[in-house]
Amino acid sequence: MADNTDTCLVVPLYNEGSVVGDVISAALAVFPRIVVVDDGSSDDSAAVARRAGALVVEHPLNLGQGAALQTGFEAARLLGAEYVVTFDADGQHRTDDAAAMVERLRQDDADVVLGSRFLDGRTRPGALKQAVLKAAVLYSNLTTGVRLTDTHNGLRALNATALATLRIRQNRMAHASEIIEQIGRSGLRWVEHPVHIVYSDYSRSKGQSVLNAVNIVTEQLYR
Amino acid sequence: MLIKVLLLLAIAVVVVLSLRAPAGARHLAVRRVSVTGFAALAVLSVLFPDAWNAVAQVVGVGRGTDLLLYGLIVVFLGYLVTSYRRFRDLEGQITRLARRLALDEVADDLRPARVPGSDGDPPSEGTPGPRTRPGAA
Known part of the structure; x- marks a missing residue:
């Protein structure tokens, strides 16, 4: 189905009121079904997303x-x-x-297609961010048995099998590692796909603190 | 020195337990036994204050009060990590509750699109049960 009506875009949303409207409008042109999960935003994010045409599910409080x-x-x-x-x-x-x-899922290449910004040279993160991401990749590859080039990429595509298998219990940022761990344990077929991450001034200003790596490792150990 | 070995061992045990402690009834029982033991120890300390000094001599600490302080630090560490675990469990429960609320709020919009014969289904039933999947380990 080239009109993507069989696909649901899942967009976690937290205080992005200034950009989410445009993001949803643009995405609706390609994916007519969008579920936005507003994670207890304190701004008007949920209303903006709803006006843009997404189905908005609202967490009553911020969970991660x-x-x-x-x-x-x-x-x-x-x-x-x-x-x-x-x-x-x-x-x-x-x-x-x-x-x-x-499209790769429709071709049945895999159950999970994971975006990777390091499969080609299009994405250029800063040196420190790159170092932390590489360290995360090394750690993840050693502990999960799933060998990836980019472990903390938010762009992923799942088929119904993967959707029924994965269950995220890490509320905050450790979910990225958790998903990979579950893919490794469950025997889902996975493949990486080169994607371009657009580091705008906006995303850079909101970006993850590098110190967050400490939180992620702690959350994984003390689950 | 014996005290160093004992204290390091105790700290190690606390950390290991915090990583792999089983939740549920067994965990609760251990907590209750610990509290009872703690109370018994407190009673004994009041009745026989010199006992701490004697024990301190045996393990190689100067005074009973020092030994008490060391013990307190270990217990506090244990309290810290078990509290963290309980906090995480609680957080998981709140998450499930909040998710249920959020999904129920839009239950009418969350029915499969374009499925013939699905119009008779009540919103809360007739949907695939997401909470009883075999993969939910």
Whole structure:
């Protein structure tokens, strides 16, 4: 289905009111079904996303991005979606990458298609960010048995099998590692797909603190 | 020195337990036994204050009060990590509750699109049960 009506875009949203409207409007042109999970934003994010045309599920309080994704997965399941794409609300991800990833699921290349910004030279993160990301990749490859080039990429595409298998319990940022761990344990077929991450001034200003790596490792150990 | 070995061992045990402690009834029982033991120890300390000094001599610490302080630090560390675990469990429960609320709020919009014969289904039933999947380990 080239019109992507079999696909549900899951967008975790937290205080992105200034950009989410444009992101949703643009994405709707490619993916007509979008579930936005507003994670207790204190601004008007949820209203903006709803006006832009997304189905908005609102957490009554802020739980974290991992929790928002899991809520989105359950919503997508209830909607009977054949494919699910996890997509950031801040405009970092490109819809044509997402569409290409869903196409690979339709070809049955894999159950999970994981975006990677390091498969080609298009994405240029800063030196420190690159070092931290590489360290995360090394750690993840050693501990999960799934060998990836980019472990903390928010752009992923899942088919119904993967959707029924994955269950995110890490509420905050450790969910990225958790997803990979579950892929490794469950024997889902996975493949990486080169994507371009758009580091705008906006996304850079909101970006993850490098210190967050400490939180992620702690959350993984003390689960 | 014996005290160093004992204290390091105790700290190690606390850390290991915090990583792999089983939740549920067994965990609760251990907590209750610990509290009872703690109370018994407190009673004994009041009745026989010199006992701490004697024990301190045996393990190679100067005074009973020092030994008490060391013990307190280990217990506090244990308290810290078990509290963290309980906090995480609680957080998981709040998450499930909040998710249920959020999804129920839009239940009418969350029915499969374009499925013939699905119009008779009540919103809360007839949907695939997301909470009883076999992969939910």
